[in-house]
Amino acid sequence: MPKTLIEKILEAHAIKKEGNFIYARVDFMFSNDITGPLAVRKFEEAEFDKVKCPQKICFICDHFTPARDKTAANNVKLLKEFCRRFKIKNFFDIDRAGIEHAFLPQAGFVFPGELLIGADSHTCTHGALGAAAFGVGSTDLAVAMYNGCSWFRIPSTLKFVYKGRLKPYVSAKDIILYTIGQIGVDGALYKVMEFAGPIIRKMNMDGRFTLCNMAVEGGAKTGLIAPDKISLRYLSKIDSLKSKMRKIAKVVENFAEDKRANYERIYEWDLTKLEPQVSVPHLPSKTKNVSELSRVKIDQVVIGSCTNGRLSDLKEAALILAGKKVKKGVRAIVFPATSDIYQEALRRGIIKVFLDSGFIISPPTCGPCLGGHMGVLTEGEIAVSTTNRNFVGRMGSPESLVYLASPAVAAASAIKGRIAHPREVKR
Numbered sequence: 001m002p003k004t005l006i007e008k009i010l011e012a013h014a015i016k017k018e019g020n021f022i023y024a025r026v027d028f029m030f031s032n033d034i035t036g037p038l039a040v041r042k043f044e045e046a047e048f049d050k051v052k053c054p055q056k057i058c059f060i061c062d063h064f065t066p067a068r069d070k071t072a073a074n075n076v077k078l079l080k081e082f083c084r085r086f087k088i089k090n091f092f093d094i095d096r097a098g099i100e101h102a103f104l105p106q107a108g109f110v111f112p113g114e115l116l117i118g119a120d121s122h123t124c125t126h127g128a129l130g131a132a133a134f135g136v137g138s139t140d141l142a143v144a145m146y147n148g149c150s151w152f153r154i155p156s157t158l159k160f161v162y163k164g165r166l167k168p169y170v171s172a173k174d175i176i177l178y179t180i181g182q183i184g185v186d187g188a189l190y191k192v193m194e195f196a197g198p199i200i201r202k203m204n205m206d207g208r209f210t211l212c213n214m215a216v217e218g219g220a221k222t223g224l225i226a227p228d229k230i231s232l233r234y235l236s237k238i239d240s241l242k243s244k245m246r247k248i249a250k251v252v253e254n255f256a257e258d259k260r261a262n263y264e265r266i267y268e269w270d271l272t273k274l275e276p277q278v279s280v281p282h283l284p285s286k287t288k289n290v291s292e293l294s295r296v297k298i299d300q301v302v303i304g305s306c307t308n309g310r311l312s313d314l315k316e317a318a319l320i321l322a323g324k325k326v327k328k329g330v331r332a333i334v335f336p337a338t339s340d341i342y343q344e345a346l347r348r349g350i351i352k353v354f355l356d357s358g359f360i361i362s363p364p365t366c367g368p369c370l371g372g373h374m375g376v377l378t379e380g381e382i383a384v385s386t387t388n389r390n391f392v393g394r395m396g397s398p399e400s401l402v403y404l405a406s407p408a409v410a411a412a413s414a415i416k417g418r419i420a421h422p423r424e425v426k427r
Contacts, residue, residue: 098338181287304335327417
């Protein structure tokens with residue numbers, strides 16, 4: 001019987017099934033310096049005295065790091081001591097990692113066909129490699145650390161098929177903003193958003209990560225893309241996986257897209273005429289063409305995050321910025337998503353382009369994306385950001401305004417001092 005990708009993965013991991021729910025073994029689980037300490041406290045409250053598989057557990061310090069205050073520093077210390085106590089080797093501080101959803105695939109922790117849980121809503125990012133990746137609460141993570149398993153409801157799948165030829169400056173960020181604008185922030189509530197079609201088949205992994213990262217902004221439980229030659233090529237470049245590529249290639253065959261599967265609904269769009277998109281305050285679904293917002297003046301530009309802090313994102317922005325200056329009075333900040341991305345951007349001269357144009361370079365961190373630090377907005381300020389959410393108060397003051405956009409639009413806006421189409425500065 002034909003099955004959706006999510007059905008194949010969950011059933012392959014099921015220990016028992018009750019109706020539409022399964023109890024399944026988890027291949028990998030992770031948390032960060034905000035949700036991790038909560039999970040550790042729940043673990044201790046339950047008086048658990050062991051972890052099931054230390055090698056399947058990972059903590060990445062990325063949200064409030066470098067530590068913004070004493071509480072943040074204490075949280076990192078708590079996680080470090082927990083890992084030492086239970087011999088969990090996968091503990092990553094700022095000197096070794098970066099933003100969790102960019103770091104984990106890059107470091108070889110994510111595989112096609114696997115079942116992952118993470119105590120962060122953007123765990124859905126990892127579906128770009130054909131893994132079932134679910135965000136869970138800290139209590140669920142604590143239990144999974146103890147017994148290696150978790151309960152799941154098998155979600156239905158919405159399939160999004162993208163066709164056509166994209167215009168210049170239209171990227172994966174524009175596609176996902178457009179999609180959420182069409183279905184709304186609850187249009188995929190507890191469903192899987194599976195991305196397919198000719199545009200996806202040609203899209204690089206950075207773009208695929210961006211699409212799946214924002215599936216949760218459509219209400220989805222996760223985002224998924226069937227693994228293929230592009231995902232295999234990405235994985236083959238990771239040193240720790242080179243000896244496993246034959247096995248991974250067989251998994252990819254087993255979890256290929258089945259077009260006869262029973263999808264709840266199939267959306268099919270020709271994106272040939274799509275313009276760069278911007279989400280206006282205060283919902284990711286409130287999307288408009290960038291040309292409709294040319295009168296919106298800005299105070300700050302943020303390029304980075306688990307959505308758009310990868311190397312191709314930085315390169316996209318740098319191509320716009322090269323030889324130009326940030327508008328006087330605009331604060332411009334770039335956050336390379338991982339230390340490896342930072343180093344490669346430095347080697348290629350991308351960081352120099354940012355510095356020469358007037359950007360401040362931040363170490364890899366979630367920073368202002370969640371109103372954490374290193375770029376928080378005060379009342380009345382307006383920002384263009386490549387992050388994933390623009391809710392009230394998301395980046396600081398409830399009286400601030402956040403517009404979501406691609407790296408190209410963010411870079412052009414930094415130069416113009418207002419929301420701008422990239423072609424305005426590339427003429």
